[in-house]
Amino acid sequence: MRDVLEVAPQLLGQHLVRIGPGGTKSAYVITETEAYRGTEDLACHASKGRTPRTEVMFGEGGHLYMYLIYGMYWMMNVVTGPVGTPQAVLFRGVREADGPGKLTRLIGVDDGFYGEDLAGSHRIWIEESGARVEYSTAPRVGIDYAGDPWKSKPWRFLMIL
Secondary structure (H helix, E strand, O other), X not given: OOOHHHHHHHXXXXXXXXXXXXXXXXXXXXXXXXXXXXXXOOOOXXXXXXXXXXXXXXOOOOEEEEEEEOOOEEEEEEEOOOXXXXXXXXXXXXXXXXOHHHHHHHXXXXXXXXXXXXXXXXXXXXXXXXXXXXXXXXXXOOOHHHOOOXXXXXXXXXXXX
């Protein structure tokens, strides 16, 4: 439960671990993240207020916020703030999948993971890799609707491979 702008870059190089339906354990190196910071950030879903869709964002950090885009791609975010502070990190990429929709398809997550507690889950979590990586920043992707300054914030974090 820390500020999303601290958490998002610190996730780079860490392992996203998934236990598949058959019990197979897979670990993926997180290579790209994006930060969404509360009700003031017009690119953040929480800027529209508390709704059934965004309810988990207003809860305790460490839970997954899942949502569907284009009717076909699940986006996976981890809530980072304390209760009442809606912040989340979008997982944009792992070594095996570049792009958030490809990532969720690769690891097999969907709306059934909405609200999942990464600290207590037996099917998905984040493990420390011990790696401290270099990264670059860039504007977030696909949020032109938010306008400036939100669409230009360098809140996309990319691991330098």
